[in-house]
Amino acid sequence: MKTSALGRLGWPVSFIGLGGIAIQRLDDEAAAAVVVAALATGVNFIDSARGYTDSEAKIGKGIRGIERERFFLATKSMERTAEGLLADIAKSRANLGVDMIDLYQLHNVKDDASLDQVLALGGALEGAEEARRRGWIRAVGITGHVTSVLEKAIATGHFATCQFPYNVIETRVEERLLPACVEQDLGIIVMKPLAGGALGPDWAEQSLRFFLDKPVSVVIPGMDSLEQVVANCRVGQAGHPLTAEETAQVQEALRSLGERFCRRCEYCMPCPHGVNIPVTFLLHGYWTRYNLQDWAQERYGAMAVKADACRECRVCEARCPYDLPIREMLKEAHANLDDPGLKKEN
Structure with missing residues (x-):
């Protein structure tokens, strides 16, 4: 499996990581089998979240008994206060069955008010730093969908990684956010590489190959079957980047999809009638x-x-x-x- 440094952290993470959202729909045994298969196929980066119901616990069962040095664990929390984040980190450690989590991320920081809150005295960043001092986590990252907010967040210098949606039909991050992450040597974690599942099996290989010549650290598609593990990991093992012609062909073929799905840019908000x-x-x-x-x-x-x-x-x-x-x-x-x-x- 191709590996890249996770930004200035220097951790050699696999090109294909395991996004933990999809295994929510599997039973414990099937979920554990997916985790074990992913690790056996070269994946060494696993991402989850407190908000993904039982994903952390299922991952914990999958990694039980496997040498800790073989993988990096990342998870995240929507808590915005130091106290709340520390409580969530404690739950994550228990669910995953580990003493230390490699990367803990402030999840979906979506507007200036949320960013101000996590950066403020008593905010989530303070809790993350305290957790790092206690040896509960190794590094702190941030995730989100709104480019302008993430740009402000990474400019503070507080975060080692940045996770955001990016795929063959959502390329706006290439204008400013991606270069900003590269300039600061942040680990770049790509979520929704298959557009949240909108790019189905017919386009999965091309969609993942799209990233092979991009300055990203790890791409984390959700996987809920052994077949998906094999197919996705094959790209990281022997895939080659899309040519310009292939990229244009894929984008043209998916044009109708691209016109009819939400990218969560939040420009539509606020709704005058309170609809999120x-x-x-x-x-x-x-x-x-x-x-x-x-x-x-x-x-x-x-x-x-x-x-x-x-x-x-x-x-x-x-x-x-x-x-x-x-x-x-x-x-x-x-x-x-x-x-x-x-x-x-x-």
């Missing part, structure tokens, strides 16, 4: 592409304002840089995610 549009589409993506219907419906059911609050004012559509038919997409998302059974239970 990106989160609604994120959950709908889990419903349609990740086979996590129950989980997505449960999360959607807990939202204070649902998509049916939309009054079709079109403010969001006027702001969307991708000209998405947001009103229509919200109706579709609500139709799939709204579970009357949850209302009865609540």
Whole structure:
């Protein structure tokens, strides 16, 4: 497996890593088998999150008994305070069954207010630094979907890695964010290399080959089968970069998809009627592409304002840089995610 240094940390991470979101839908035995197979095939970077239900625990079972030196563990938390982050790190260590986690990331820092909060006195960054002093974690990273916020975050110099969405049809990060990470020698972790599952099996190989000549450290597709492990890892072992002609062909073939999915840039926000549009589409993506219907419906059911609050004012559509038919997409998302059974239970 091709390896690259994780930025200035220097850790030799595998080109293909294991994204931990997909194994939520597997039982413990099947999830552990995927983790073991990935490690046996050359993967040495595993990423999860506190928000991925039982992903950490399943990964913990998969790595049990395997030499700790064979892999790097990364996970992340949405907590914004030092106290909350320390509590989450303790849970992550217990779930994963390790004393030290290699990389702990501040998860989905999505706006200036969130960034200010994590950087403030008593914020999550303070908790991460305390965890590092205690020997609970080795390094601190940040993840997000909004380029401008991530640019501000990495400019502070506090983070060793940056994780963001990037794929063959989402290349805007190449304009500023990617060069900024390279300039500061940050480890670059690519999430959603298959566009959150939108780039299906027919395009998986090309989508991963796209990164072979890019200045990224590790690409973390979700994998929920042994077949996916073998196919994805093959790219990291013997793949060659897409030619310019192949890239153009893939982008042209996927043009229709690119016109109809949310990139979570959040330019549509705030909604005048309180709908969290990106989160609604994120959950709908889990419903349609990740086979996590129950989980997505449960999360959607807990939202204070649902998509049916939309009054079709079109403010969001006027702001969307991708000209998405947001009103229509919200109706579709609500139709799939709204579970009357949850209302009865609540």
